[in-house]
Amino acid sequence: MNDDARTTIGTPIPTPAPNGSAELREQIERTRDELGQTVEALAAKADVKAQAKEKTAAIKDQAAEKAEQAAAVARGNRTPLLVLGAAVAVFLVVRRSRGHRR
Numbered sequence: 001m002n003d004d005a006r007t008t009i010g011t012p013i014p015t016p017a018p019n020g021s022a023e024l025r026e027q028i029e030r031t032r033d034e035l036g037q038t039v040e041a042l043a044a045k046a047d048v049k050a051q052a053k054e055k056t057a058a059i060k061d062q063a064a065e066k067a068e069q070a071a072a073v074a075r076g077n078r079t080p081l082l083v084l085g086a087a088v089a090v091f092l093v094v095r096r097s098r099g100h101r102r
Contacts, residue, residue, distance in 0.1 A: 044050070074081060
């Protein structure tokens with residue numbers, strides 16, 4: 001390690017001038033602000049419940065968007081969907097009527 005004083009996270013702390021008490025106070029205030037931001041970031045990472053809520057909201061948004069897209073495609077292709085639905089209905093009716101004959 002070199003002669004520079006270091007914090008616990010490896011950021012060098014400049015040596016204050018002999019009559020630099022104002023500079024030292026500013027440096028302490030900056031360090032406090034940085035520490036506060038670091039604590040907030042760590043707390044956010046540790047909040048699993050909030051992360052789960054955010055992930056759930058994102059998945060809901062994606063599902064809603066895909067549902068809207070599917071509805072738009074269905075509206076655009078009504079005729080083939082109606083034909084397919086009718087074919088499935090006829091198939092089920094025929095299958096059921098054959099089942100009763102046996």
